[in-house]
Amino acid sequence: MADYDFDLFVIGAGSGGVRASRVAAAYGAKVAVAEEHRIGGTCVIRGCVPKKMLVYGSHFAEDLHDAARYGWTLGETSFDWKVLRDNVNADVDRIEGLYTNTLDNNKVEIFKERATITGANEVTLASGRKVTAKFILIATGAWPVVPKVPGAEFGITSNEVFYIDDLPKRVVIAGAGYIANEFAGIFHALGSKVTVVNRSDQILRGYDEQIRDRLFQISTQKGIEFVFNAAFEKVEKQADDSLSIHLEGHDPIGADLLLYAIGRSPKIExxxxxxxxxxxxxxxxxxxxxxxxxxxPSIYAVGDVTNRVQLTPVAIREGQAFADSVFGNKPHRVDYANIPSAVFSNPPMAGVGLTEKQAREQFGAPKIFTSDFRPMRNVLAGKAERSLYKLVVHPDTDVVLGIHMISPDAPEILQAAAIAVKAGLTKAQFDDTVALHPSMAEELVLMK
Known part of the structure; x- marks a missing residue:
């Protein structure tokens, strides 16, 4: 490969790009990666990592309220957005440093500038330098979609939300997918009045209907408002810097912050x-x-820029498979069946495998088992909020086709349960497993 400057040139240092770079370099390849923003990509810098920290921070609102029922006298409490924001971003800086160290330790050359493809084996850096490579890997991820309406520039996306100066009193969130519902839960718990606006008549399309309906029910009971079948007309900025958001067929909504969460598109521009x-x-x-x-033949791509499954662990698996196959003489492919996923809403949702609707389409009449219960913690706290667990089972083979749940700690429980679905275990094998009592997770093996 002496005819090229590098064996591998990676464009984008997110989860997939970093994994591919590190592994390829460990196999002995001469690797470079170009990143125009920050090492770590969407998940680490402006996505799932800082968002999960905000979720943790927002949960203290309910925890402090519930503490009195558990005998704690806390006195007056208050919340400082800037403290949470700055501590979250400081930890993001720390994690970015770890990612950078990983690349440095594997002797991956980092170009902190934009790179564009100018040939099958050539990229041009923003500085004007041209670099050649035997293989080019595109791992630029996806970018938030902004509606094309007058005044759209007055709203922000998940890229900017982690840096806002003050906690807004009124938040309008455009969209009803996982990002929208997660930030709805965060802002509401921290004290903002939240309105979720969606073009269709449902939230979280693609998730199990019974589970997402439960989230909608709980969210509305908490005070989050939903406006369905509403398309944006325009956004106007008022004299006091607040926003007036105009929707087709609906009265305008006043807000101090408009957050777009209407989807993400591959970042190829x-x-x-x-x-x-x-x-x-x-x-x-x-x-x-x-x-x-x-x-x-010389150009590959992994992660969200390919729009297959937009999940960080999937991008990492794809980066690993690429490096193993091309540089490690260990060819293998990613298995996209039964990928677990979670929505870090309040309460969180998690699921793996077929939804009830998908199972009915494939098998006609799957067996459905549910457990609808009030977690012990909520009982003593005097909260009516209920959890829902659901097993979708093959009508003939008894194989568990899917597990779906909405409950405190649902993502933590689902990760282990996903192994059972991936392994093709049966409902009888679930039933044969002794319950771990008292726990919420025991409901998975007690459904009749």
Missing amino acids: GLGLDHAAVDIDEKGAIIVDEDNRTNV
């Missing part, structure tokens, strides 16, 4: 894919085969 004739689909995602290779 200005990447230079046309210079190498890399194929993209109708949604702007890079088309790859099962080995993450594009139609150009």
Whole structure:
């Protein structure tokens, strides 16, 4: 490979790009990675990591309220947004340093600038330097979608929400997917009045209907408002810097913050894919085969830029598979079946495998088992909020096709339960497992 400057040049130092870079370099490849923003990508810098910290911070609002029922006298409490914001961002800085150290320790050369593709084996850096590589890996991720309406620039996306100066009194969130529902829970718990606006008539499309309906019920009981079947017309800034948000067929809504969470699109703008004739689909995602290779043999892509499954662990698996296959002589492919996922709403949702609707479409009449209960902690705290666990079971083989739940700690419980679904265990094997009592998780093996 002496004819090239590098064996591998990676564009994007997010979860997939960092994993591919590190592993390829460990196999002996000469690797470089270009990142125009910060090492770590969406998840670490402006996504799941800082968001989960905000979720933790917001949970103290209810925890402090519940403490009195458990005998604690706390006195007057108050919340300082800036303290939480700054501590979260300081930890993001720490994690970015760890990612950078990982690349440095594996002798991956880092270019902290934008890189564009200018040929099948060539990239051009923002400085003007041209670099050649035997293989190019695109791992630029996805970017939040902003509606094309007058005044859209007055809203922000999840990229900016971690840096806002003050906690807004009134928040309007556009969209009803996982990002929208997570931030709805965060802002509401911290004291903001939250309104969720969605173009369709449902939240969390694609998740199990019974579970998402329970989240909607709990969210509305908490005081989060939902406006459905509403399209944005325009956003106006008022003299006091507040916003007036105009919707088709609805009265305007006043807000101090407008957060767009209407989806994410592959980040390919200005990447230079046309210079190498890399194929993209109708949604702007890079088309790859099962080995993450594009139609150009020297160019690969992993993660959200391919629009397969937009989850950090999936991008990491794809980066690992790419490096193992191309540089490690260990060819393998990512298995996309039974990928667990979670929504860190309040309370959180988690699921793996087929939803009830999907199972009915495939098998006609699956067996459905549910446990609808009030967690012990909520009972003593005097809270009516109920959890819901659900097993979707094959009608003939008794194999558990899916597990879906909404409950405190649901993501923590689901990770272990996902192993059972991935392994193809049966409902009888769940039943044969002795319950761990008293726990919420025991409901998984007690459903009749």
